[in-house]
Amino acid sequence: MEVVDLESREHRTASFAARLHRLRVAYRNGAVRDFTGVSQGLFTALANCEDPDTFLRERVDGQYPARDVVRAA
Numbered sequence: 001m002e003v004v005d006l007e008s009r010e011h012r013t014a015s016f017a018a019r020l021h022r023l024r025v026a027y028r029n030g031a032v033r034d035f036t037g038v039s040q041g042l043f044t045a046l047a048n049c050e051d052p053d054t055f056l057r058e059r060v061d062g063q064y065p066a067r068d069v070v071r072a073a
Contacts, residue, residue: 001015001016001017002015002016002018002043002047003015004046004047006046006052007052008051008052008053009028009053010027010028010052010053010056011025011026011027011028011052011053011056012026012027012028013025013026014026014043014046014047014052016038016040016043018040020036021036021037021038021039022034022035022036022038023035023038023042023043023046023060023064024069025056025060031068032068032069032071033066033067033068033069034066034067034069035060035064035065035066036064036065036066037064037065038060038064042059042060045059046059046060
């Protein structure tokens with residue numbers, strides 16, 4: 001699994017599971033969300049973009065199936 005730190009106000013990290021085509025995004029507010037059907041190319045573009053907040057809002061949110069990850073307490 002590849003993990004990158006995101007230099008953004010809203011998002012903390014993004015990780016990509018290539019075999020599963022799953023992008024996991026950790027938000028600064030503590031939420032974690034998985035997006036499925038994501039390509040390696042999209043993850044690479046996210047990792048290299050200048051504005052992760054805009055990138056995620058325009059190219060990921062609403063474009064891929066998503067589910068919130070519930071962490072065990």
